[in-house]
Amino acid sequence: MNTTLLVFRRELAAYFSTPIAAVFLVVFLAGVAGMTFFVANFFDRGQADLSAFFLWHPWLFLVLMPAIGMRLWAEERRSGTIELIMTLPVSPWSLVVGKWLAAWVFAGLALVLTMPLWVTVNYLGSPDNGVILMSYVGSWLLAGAYLAIATCMSALTKNQILAFIGAVVVNFLFVMAGFDLVLAAVRPWAPNVIIEAIASLSFIGHFQRIAEGVLEIPALIFFISLIFFALWLNVRILEVRKAA
Amino acid sequence: MALVETRALVKRFGAFTAxxxxxxxVNRGEVVGFLGPNGAGKSTTMKLIAGFLEPTSGSAAIGGHDSQTDAIAARRQLGYLPEGAPLYPDMTVSDFLEFVAAMRGMTGAKARDRLAELVERIELAEVWDRRIEALSKGFKRRVGIAQALVHDPDVLILDEPTDGLDPNQKHEVRELIHSIAANKAIIISTHILEEVEAVCTRAIIIARGKMLSDSTPEELMSRTAATDAQGKPRSGSVRLEEVFRDITHPKKLETAGA
Known part of the structure; x- marks a missing residue:
């Protein structure tokens, strides 16, 4: 079997070999339900759509995705197993991609478990299911981007808490890139091109365009290339740490 | 051609030269024992040969393949037991060894036959379906050794293979090393001098990152008296210990370095 798939299978099994998976799924579903029903007032809106549900994903994922990704490398560094896996005759790419893929599929499973909501809106009214499907795709890609950054941070340290905090901070910057909080810091001195470039990195902007239901090719490309870049950086971090 | 070769290997961590x-x-059929005080650079040297660390300068090669520039080919020929025998605690012994075999490209009947052979040889049958975290230290170490032997490699690097084992288990591991030594190049690190006498054909003494001696255990022993003050014959490990202390004594090192 392909070594990437072997790593993927091992890592996915590792999530389920401890109560962590169950705890995470419960927290995720409770968080999603809480946001949708109590913060976004799903029922009071009187609309048969799921925008109240997807609206909060960038914020919920901001904390939850680093929690899934933090262990991927930090745990191996702590226990020393990194030495085992890095001296197997395989490319670091298969390790990096396999690990990320396991976390991403796990996040996808968490999303699948929210589908009763989808069934509910179809029962209550007639939503645009195409929009909802695209929103799910966008949400999963967003999760993938958060996770790719979290995996990267995890490769920097043997401390899972540090990996978690680092991932939340970097992800937060990407979320806020389109907001004044970040833009105000560069506006006084940077030319317009740079300000626009930074604003265009915003996770929320891209996610919302996908969640509106338009098949936003640039937004899809944005997430896919960001994931690819973060995974490449992850491989580089592993190589650089060998020389450190 | 030597199966393992290092050339002027240097590794610095910041200002510290490890x-x-x-x-x-090291040639086929040799069992080299790395001896030295803690922090002497034994494990770091092994990590450099295995390619887990990149040398600051110099190079290491396994079977003629550079550990850095031709890493995958080098690692195919290497079985490596890292310091402390790290393993995935959440996996069962069988899942773990099957994972390692598959990662090394062994599949189907070939993997099954080899694992069955190892289970018998390393006596893992009774823990085969147990999770690694639930194993005793001795079994964990044996799983670590099994993991290094899965693909029957030409080169074995074992960092303290008998650390934490009871005397019987130590004996078994030494027997195992002995039985496979003829057609492999093996490097082990150890603090235990009787181990050197028991399994090694060659002993390399390292302290403060430098090689201080490279000879057979017999040659090492011949540097000290075969009898004690009362004229009684002394055992090999007692004699080795004396030579070891003599070579690696801090005071002696300072004068050597000066």
Whole structure:
């Protein structure tokens, strides 16, 4: 079997070999339900759509995705197993991609478990299911981007808490890139091109365009290339740490 | 051609030099014991040969393949037990060894036959379906050794293979090393001098990152008296210990370095 798939299978099994998976799924579903029903007032809106549900994903994922990704490398560094896996005759790419893929599929499973909501809106009214499907795709890609950054941070340290905090901070910057909080810091001195470039990195902007239901090719490309870049950086971090 | 070769291997961590110009070669049939005080650079040297760390300068090769520039080919020929025998605690012994075999490209009947052979040889049958975290230290170490032997490699690097084992288990591991030594190049690190006498054909003494001695255990022993003050014959490990202390004594090192 392909070594990437072997790593993927091992890592996915590792999530389920401890109560962590169950705890995470419960927290995720409770968080999603809480946001949708109590913060976004799903029922009071009187609309048969799921925008109240997807609206909060960038914020919920901001904390939850680093929690899934933090262990991927930090745990191996702590226990020393990194030495085992890095001296197997395989490319670091298969390790990096396999690990990320396991976390991403796990996040996808968490999303699948929210589908009763989808069934509910179809029962209550007639939503645009195409929009909802695209929103799910966008949400999963967003999760993938958060996770790719979290995996990267995890490769920097043997401390899972540090990996978690680092991932939340970097992800937060990407979320806020389109907001004044970040833009105000560069506006006084940077030319317009740079300000626009930074604003265009915003996770929320891209996610919302996908969640509106338009098949936003640039937004899809944005997430896919960001994931690819973060995974490449992850491989580089592993190589650089060998020389450190 | 030597199966393992290091050329002027140097590894610095910041201002600290962990490995300082180590060169040696190991041929098929040799069992080399790395001896030295804690922090001497034994494990770092092994990590450099395995390619887990990149040398600051110099190079290491396995079967003629550079550990860095031709890493995958080098690692195919290497079985490596890292320091402390790290394993995935959440996996069962069978899942773990099957994972390692598959990662090394062994599948189907070939993997099954080899694992069955190892289970018998390393006596893992009774823990085969147990999770690694639930194993005793001795079994964990044996799983670590099994993991290094899965693909029957030409080169074995074992960092303290008998650390934490009881005397019977130590004996078994030494027997195992002995039985496979003829057609492999093996490097083990140890603090236990009787181990050197028991399994090694060659002993390399390292302290402060430098190679201080490279000879057979017999040659080492011949540097000290075969009898004690009362004229009684002394055992090999007692004699080795004396030579070891003599070579690696801090005071002696300072004068050597000056």
């Amino acid at each position: 490995v300082d110009g180590i060169s040696f070669a």
